[in-house]
Amino acid sequence: MDNGKAKTIDDVARDLKISKSTVSRAISGKGRISADTRQKVLDYIEKSNYRPNPMAKGLSESRTFNVGWVVPGNDYMTSLYFYQRCLQGVINTAIKADYDVLITTIGEGDISGLKRITENHKVDGVILGRTLYKDAAIAYLKASRLPFVVVGSTEEPGVIQVDNDHISACRELASILKMKGVKKVAFIGGDTELVVTDSRLRGFKEGMTGVRTQIYMDCDDYEKVKRSVTETVSSGADCIVCEDDRICQMVMESLKDLEVEVPSGIKVASFYDSKLLENYKPQITALKYDPLELGMRACETLMDVINGKKAEKRQLLGYEVTLKGSTQ
Amino acid sequence: MDNGKAKTIDDVARDLKISKSTVSRAISGKGRISADTRQKVLDYIEKSNYRPNPMAKGLSESRTFNVGWVVPGNDYMTSLYFYQRCLQGVINTAIKADYDVLITTIGEGDISGLKRITENHKVDGVILGRTLYKDAAIAYLKASRLPFVVVGSTEEPGVIQVDNDHISACRELASILKMKGVKKVAFIGGDTELVVTDSRLRGFKEGMTGVRTQIYMDCDDYEKVKRSVTETVSSGADCIVCEDDRICQMVMESLKDLEVEVPSGIKVASFYDSKLLENYKPQITALKYDPLELGMRACETLMDVINGKKAEKRQLLGYEVTLKGSTQ
DNA sequence: TTGAAAGCGCTAACAA
DNA sequence: TTGTTAGCGCTTTCAA
Numbered sequence: 202m203d204n205g206k207a208k209t210i211d212d213v214a215r216d217l218k219i220s221k222s223t224v225s226r227a228i229s230g231k232g233r234i235s236a237d238t239r240q241k242v243l244d245y246i247e248k249s250n251y252r253p254n255p256m257a258k259g260l261s262e263s264r265t266f267n268v269g270w271v272v273p274g275n276d277y278m279t280s281l282y283f284y285q286r287c288l289q290g291v292i293n294t295a296i297k298a299d300y301d302v303l304i305t306t307i308g309e310g311d312i313s314g315l316k317r318i319t320e321n322h323k324v325d326g327v328i329l330g331r332t333l334y335k336d337a338a339i340a341y342l343k344a345s346r347l348p349f350v351v352v353g354s355t356e357e358p359g360v361i362q363v364d365n366d367h368i369s370a371c372r373e374l375a376s377i378l379k380m381k382g383v384k385k386v387a388f389i390g391g392d393t394e395l396v397v398t399d400s401r402l403r404g405f406k407e408g409m410t411g412v413r414t415q416i417y418m419d420c421d422d423y424e425k426v427k428r429s430v431t432e433t434v435s436s437g438a439d440c441i442v443c444e445d446d447r448i449c450q451m452v453m454e455s456l457k458d459l460e461v462e463v464p465s466g467i468k469v470a471s472f473y474d475s476k477l478l479e480n481y482k483p484q485i486t487a488l489k490y491d492p493l494e495l496g497m498r499a500c501e502t503l504m505d506v507i508n509g510k511k512a513e514k515r516q517l518l519g520y521e522v523t524l525k526g527s528t529q
Numbered sequence: 530m531d532n533g534k535a536k537t538i539d540d541v542a543r544d545l546k547i548s549k550s551t552v553s554r555a556i557s558g559k560g561r562i563s564a565d566t567r568q569k570v571l572d573y574i575e576k577s578n579y580r581p582n583p584m585a586k587g588l589s590e591s592r593t594f595n596v597g598w599v600v601p602g603n604d605y606m607t608s609l610y611f612y613q614r615c616l617q618g619v620i621n622t623a624i625k626a627d628y629d630v631l632i633t634t635i636g637e638g639d640i641s642g643l644k645r646i647t648e649n650h651k652v653d654g655v656i657l658g659r660t661l662y663k664d665a666a667i668a669y670l671k672a673s674r675l676p677f678v679v680v681g682s683t684e685e686p687g688v689i690q691v692d693n694d695h696i697s698a699c700r701e702l703a704s705i706l707k708m709k710g711v712k713k714v715a716f717i718g719g720d721t722e723l724v725v726t727d728s729r730l731r732g733f734k735e736g737m738t739g740v741r742t743q744i745y746m747d748c749d750d751y752e753k754v755k756r757s758v759t760e761t762v763s764s765g766a767d768c769i770v771c772e773d774d775r776i777c778q779m780v781m782e783s784l785k786d787l788e789v790e791v792p793s794g795i796k797v798a799s800f801y802d803s804k805l806l807e808n809y810k811p812q813i814t815a816l817k818y819d820p821l822e823l824g825m826r827a828c829e830t831l832m833d834v835i836n837g838k839k840a841e842k843r844q845l846l847g848y849e850v851t852l853k854g855s856t857q
Numbered sequence: 858t859t860g861a862a863a864g865c866g867c868t869a870a871c872a873a
Numbered sequence: 874t875t876g877t878t879a880g881c882g883c884t885t886t887c888a889a
Contacts, residue, residue: 209866220876252648256587257866260881274617281609289602301651304632320580323629423808480751548860585882588865
């Protein structure tokens, strides 16, 4: 099989007694070629385990056949599942276009990993896994002129975005809660640097018009969440809306500490569902998204951009409201 | 800056009025070259933002300057943090060798993603993120003759392994618990297909000699854990050892349901620590490892193999026993 | 110490 | 429809 070095297109051409451009044409499907020759080549390749060298192909076409997947290197535990599913979506669709995925991490204003792969010409395009306000990565990518797509939303003009429709989703869940008769509702949110945090808050406010609300933001550790929950409970609120699954987890923990029952003592809902929440009793009312789909769409869109097709500037994906016992 | 196409080595050579082989030598440091010329070239490159094209370099050296990072595509939530840190370690050290990281996923006997990147010559070597018994990925990699390193242990001969010293660590924690006077101890473990599961069980048994134990394996969902915990509690055991953080989380949840206090009702320890466990009160006695270090070592080792240096067959990294309130 | 030129494996323009 | 050939941008002999 693998006797030393890999087969090249020249080997194939020689064995088949045809020219290598014919082989190339047979493989790529570009250019005129008789069905016969084409099939002959394809058959041969099939059984000879010849694989075109992507370095050579890349050099010749000035492409890398890699897309860059850029994610925070030090994020919350909770985001990891999201990124994993999203990445799986990216990989699945990249493969279809014969692309692979180069991964790099960024963090705390450090986008050197991103710079590295773009300046070194290691990728043909980039998918950014999350968006911030004043996003250094987005600014850099815009300037670089490399095709890129962001998962999430941004106000930066001209950026191609694929996102869940957080605002609508949150508005809908909030208004359902309102219809259920909640009178005083706390929103506990996380990192305000993230665009998504703001979108969810906005949806919340839109859905809760007329209801008394109290907002706690940047609750990024247990202590802060606990403090907010304590305050919420003693203020006599009847519902807590958690911005994401991690916060919800901490809220549930806090309520246990405070010996407040859900939903009899207080209702709880989460604006993001995940495995983190699957074992609570009662189960948590939450918004469900499909990160896999998100990754696939982002990658499909990026492939379009890379191939010069024009892509929609902003795609919003669906959601699902799952009403469970925690808001009964 | 980026006026159309990237600078090439020819541009540099022309601007400096020297040959491109000289430029190449200046950059690589290989071959004889005067300190003067070398510096001149380096200075020029510094300010001209020239970046060698890795496709061309790769084609010429038959290298890709990519390492493959292979992880399960559909794993437990809990492993994700481990993989993330590990990956960060891999990336950090890959960069130093001017390599990037190509990511691919495998799952349930499906190693097509791995096959893809190796057969397509997209990587110079592979790091496998976890090991199974009867591991199809390991078998494939061995046959492929591509340099590779596994994170984890395997009985497969000749495979280069980097792992935490699970057996010693678990033995040590178990024997500490024994010294603390536990009389009847349950071990609740996960997927027995994973090598690591077995290592931990082995360490547990070695450390618990003479103590009455009961073993529950393959507890991979809440229901199974709950059942094991219920049985354990009603059998009058005084300690539960959890094989990993996720199981520990479910054990704690179960104990809460059963209204058994920790540590007064029963002691709890975990053979793997992570953020999942950080918010419990009392805090959980657990084994701490450093996945970042693991990733770094794996990648360093892989780079050695790629560069033809010989590498140790098996490296075991340290651990830390952190005694907390849950076993007081 | 430096330069010229061949070659890495592929694509694509041009010829036949 | 197929073949010839000139690159893609780099490394590496081999000469100078």
